[in-house]
Amino acid sequence: MDIEKYERNIRNFYKKSTNASLDEKVVGVVNHIEEEWSIPKDRLNFQELKILSESVLEIETQSLHDQVQELLAQKEQIERQLERKSMELQNAKYAVFNALEENIGTDAPSLQRDLHQIKLQSIDLFDMLEEMVESAILTTLEKGYDIEETTKEIVKNITHETLNEGTMSTLRIRKIIYTILKSVISVAEATPNMAEDILRGALRGIRSGLVKSIREFKQQLQYMPEEIKTAMLKDYSDFDELNQINLIFTQTIQSLSSTTDASTEAMLGRVSKDIHLDMDELIHISKETVEVMRDRLSSVTKEAFERGSRALQSGKAQEAKRMGIQAWSAAKTALDSAIRTAKDKIEKK
Numbered sequence: 001m002d003i004e005k006y007e008r009n010i011r012n013f014y015k016k017s018t019n020a021s022l023d024e025k026v027v028g029v030v031n032h033i034e035e036e037w038s039i040p041k042d043r044l045n046f047q048e049l050k051i052l053s054e055s056v057l058e059i060e061t062q063s064l065h066d067q068v069q070e071l072l073a074q075k076e077q078i079e080r081q082l083e084r085k086s087m088e089l090q091n092a093k094y095a096v097f098n099a100l101e102e103n104i105g106t107d108a109p110s111l112q113r114d115l116h117q118i119k120l121q122s123i124d125l126f127d128m129l130e131e132m133v134e135s136a137i138l139t140t141l142e143k144g145y146d147i148e149e150t151t152k153e154i155v156k157n158i159t160h161e162t163l164n165e166g167t168m169s170t171l172r173i174r175k176i177i178y179t180i181l182k183s184v185i186s187v188a189e190a191t192p193n194m195a196e197d198i199l200r201g202a203l204r205g206i207r208s209g210l211v212k213s214i215r216e217f218k219q220q221l222q223y224m225p226e227e228i229k230t231a232m233l234k235d236y237s238d239f240d241e242l243n244q245i246n247l248i249f250t251q252t253i254q255s256l257s258s259t260t261d262a263s264t265e266a267m268l269g270r271v272s273k274d275i276h277l278d279m280d281e282l283i284h285i286s287k288e289t290v291e292v293m294r295d296r297l298s299s300v301t302k303e304a305f306e307r308g309s310r311a312l313q314s315g316k317a318q319e320a321k322r323m324g325i326q327a328w329s330a331a332k333t334a335l336d337s338a339i340r341t342a343k344d345k346i347e348k349k
Contacts, residue, residue, distance in 0.1 A: 001048075210282055
């Protein structure tokens with residue numbers, strides 16, 4: 001048998017069928033195969049049956065297939081429009097803050113710091129996270145200002161604000177920790193003389209940012225109105241993992257350590273071991289938060305709750321660099337204020 005001729009004949013016959021119902025058309029084409037090709041239906045081999053099935057399937061579903069393709073094209077067009085408008089929105093936010101910074105905060109460090117904090121809370125951070133961290137730490141090194149404490153302050157603030165712009169799911173937490181640490185390690189390896197201060201400050205900062213965000217999340221759960229409970233469980237099937245954020249932190253450090261050179265790996269291990277003694281607060285607040293979640297959400301249907309991270313590309317690298325420098329400036333101002341406060345207390349004594 002010429003299989004191509006068989007297929008062409010089957011398709012042509014089925015398309016021209018005048019029978020009203022699907023069953024009648026199938027019976028008709030099966031009878032046609034027996035008459036035209038002398039193959040009873042119980043003697044059809046796999047290839048012949050496959051051609052028959054696929055021919056009927058394609059012809060019967062062609063209209064619906066075309067409708068689906070048309071709707072998909074419309075959906076993709078809308079997604080492209082949304083992406084463009086989202087980029088325009090993000091760029092408009094940048095422009096607003098640039099104008100505020102130039103006209104309000106130029107001569108006042110405290111205003112600069114406050115504007116930076118508001119900016120962190122107002123724009124989408126995740127997509128520029130790696131570049132922003134790198135810029136902030138490079139600026140810290142350039143200024144040579146209390147490397148470890150400034151790095152800690154910067155990373156704490158960035159960790160906290162990035163976590164707060166989306167759901168507190170363990171997947172997001174792991175991804176944010178990984179992205180920040182990857183950037184930090186890259187800078188540390190390029191500046192070996194300051195590597196330990198950078199790594200220690202960054203790990204302390206991530207830990208502090210996690211504690212702050214999880215504590216705020218716990219308070220949100222405690223005072224959450226009943227009417228929004230049904231929207232809170234989409235990303236929280238992994239209670240047990242959220243209960244052990246300290247392990248996510250440690251596992252991420254270990255995962256990235258294996259990709260570094262021997263000296264950086266040893267340094268990360270040493271610093272991680274040192275700060276492990278200070279992890280009790282993170283462990284405690286994580287466990288408390290999971291208990292609140294279990295209590296408040298145990299009877300709720302799992303549905304969507306996300307403010308979500310919106311990925312925006314336009315001008316990202318330049319804005320990330322600007323915000324990294326601003327992060328250093330804000331951290332320096334905060335540390336200066338803390339030092340002055342401490343000195344004042346000592347002098348009064």
